[in-house]
Every structure is written in structure tokens, then in C-alpha cells.
Amino acid sequence: MNKLVEIKNLEISFQDFHGAFKAVRDVSFDIYEGEALALVGESGCGKSVTAKSLLGLIPEKDGSIAEKSEILYQGENILTYSKKRWKEYCGQECGMIFQDAMAALNPTVKIGDQIAENLRVHQKISRKAAKEQAIAALRMAGIPQPEIRAEQYPHEFSGGMRQRSMIAMAMICQPRLLIADEPTTALDVTIQAQIMELMKSLKEKNRMSLLLITHDLGVVAGIADRMAVMYAGQIVEIGNSRDIYYRTRHPYTYSLLKAVPSLNGSHGRRLEAIDGMPPEAGDILKGCPFAARCRYCMQICIEECPPKYEFEDGHFATCWLHDPDADISDCKFQTGGNLCNQE
Ligand SMILES: Nc1ncnc2c1ncn2[C@@H]1O[C@H](COP(=O)(O)OP(=O)(O)O)[C@@H](O)[C@H]1O
Ligand code: SF4
Ligand SMILES: [Mg+2]
16 A cells, blocks of 8 residues: 655654643654554543644644654655645645534534635635535535535534534545544544544545544544554554554553453453553653553663564554563463453
8 A cells, every 4th residue: 555644753842831842752654545544542642733743733833843853745745845835735635623623613604605615715616616515515424404504503513413514624625634633522422433434434435544533442443444552742552453452562552452341342341441640741751651650561661762563564562571581471462362352
């Protein structure tokens, strides 16, 4: 598969009243054409900031991307785009949907007009033709009676319908890459599943790539081809979803998986919350960022940053347990096999 996006050594810093801190630390990963890649991790680990950098949304006044960082879109570094190229790229080639559709929609403009306007920003097209396409996009996003709905305002829509409208708005320009940042977090479970199903079918129909961001691994289980697990601004494990689920290689990923009821097959069994808190964004990290919470922590983990180990094709994890000298006799999860049997 061809690479649509290549992120190399991404480092993003912010300035607050304590000084500068790194929200994203040396992150590298690719997004292939037509794949759904899930970026998962606890709140505050740097998922949204990573996504925003792909759309040029890091506020210049308090945030900065390190000079060594590259974000290649079809081989070209977007960080060096001209204003004109940015405008073409955002919306037309890369679309984004957020958790809070209400905040992203204009409350004073009819839904159909907002979607049509988004198209007109990017394409020379008459008002009437844009409106027709907006109605078609609403229909495609599963909104019943789209001709009537197009004439309504956001407050007349339910949460799920608003999220569908956001998807229609993002999809109308037929982007190659859709970034969905916690798109279903505000919705109830049934609607979550419907929205995920919608995104999956649109991805397949349009052969677009999807970057799905979530703190909840259960949400992306049926849709992600690959997963990247983020912790304290770093990617600690990445690989095909099946490898991540069944041949988990990082203790943090393992803890996340055990916290999802539908995945560990343990209805009624106590779910394991991950004890402790992630490091603060401003903390100077020495050694493994997960060390303070890791039940397998060894002396070397506190002293040195773990290197990246490769397992199956394209499956990487940064954890000292994979060093040939590590004692892994007590460590069941990274020996492979089905997660459900690994207690
Ligand atoms: N505009 C900003 N200014 C200062 N700090 C920010 C800004 N945006 C994000 N951060 C900080 O960067 C870190 C990562 O945030 P974020 O990417 O939003 O986390 P996630 O999406 O994984 O929950 C957090 O510590 C957050 O407070
Ligand atoms: S490097 Fe050490 S502390 Fe970090 S996840 Fe692996 S075992 Fe745990
Ligand atoms: Mg976020």
C-alpha cells in the first residue's frame, strides 16, 4: 500500500506560565492510502495536538513545531506549504470532524447552507448546485428527509444527527484523508456504533484514509486496520489491529485493552483501571515514561529510554522487556496468544 502521509520526528512544544513543554515528543508514523489508523491513548497524551498539526491548527502564538519535524503529504512537506496550497489541502484533501459538533457548526445558519458553503469555498460551483450536493451529502450521511433537514438549524438536530451533518460537511469535498477526533465521545453507545459504521462504509466507498482518534479502544475495534498507542506524547506501540489485540507488546497497551469490556470477553469481571497518573506535560522524562505505573518496571527502565523493537511486520513497541537480557518469566501478555487467555 502507498503512503499518503508520513510523519517524521514530530515534536510540538507549548509555552505556558511555567515555561516551554513538549506535548508531542519525537512521533513518527505513516498513514497508508485507504486505511483506518486509530490513534489511541488516555486524555492529555497528545492525540489532538498531533491531529491538529496535520491541518495547520497549532496556534502560532503559544505552540511550535520543531524544525527537524516533517509531515509529508504525498511526499511533500505540508509544513512548508504556501498559504494558497494550505487552502487547497485543508478541506479539499484533508477533512476533520471533532467531538463537539455543536461548537463546530454555526448556530445561526441552516445546516444545508453551511454544508453548501463549505463546498463553495473550495470549488467554483453555483449556489443552487452546491445546495443540491449538500442535500445529497446529508442523504449519504444517513440523514432521513435531507431536503427538509437541510432547511433546519443545528439546534433542531439530535447529537447523532449533528455528528452526521459534520461528516456530510467534511465529506462533501471528497477528502483523501479524514481526521476524526473523538467523533463519538459525546454520543450514547448505540449512536456511537452507527456513526462508526457510517465512517467505515464511507471510507471503503471513497477509498479514503481515516485517522481515528479516541481514548476508548472499544470504539475503534471493528474499524481500525492499524493502531498507534500514544503515551505522554510518544508512540509506545504501533501495528496491525490484530497484532495489537492478540500479540500485545507494551504493558500500557495491555492495560488499555484490559479496560475495555467488549474486548477482554469478561462480562461481569472487574475491569482493570490503570493505577497512577501519566507524567505531566512539563515533566522532564528520564527513562521510560510509563515506568511509574508499570508493574514490570526494571532498573534500566528508570534510567534509560527504551529503544524501539520490531516484531511482526510493521509492529513496533518501545519497551525494555523485549531486550534479550530482560527477565520475562512473570510476564504473560507479551508472549502472544489470545488476550482472553492471558490472565
Ligand atoms: N493550545 C495549547 N496551549 C497549551 N497547551 C496545550 C494546547 N493544546 C494542547 N495543550 C497541551 O498539550 C497536551 C496534549 O493535549 P491533547 O493533544 O489535547 O491531548 P489528547 O487529545 O490526547 O487528550 C496537554 O498537556 C494539553 O494541555
Ligand atoms: S520499558 Fe520498563 S517501565 Fe517501560 S513499559 Fe517496558 S517494562 Fe514497563
Ligand atoms: Mg483530544
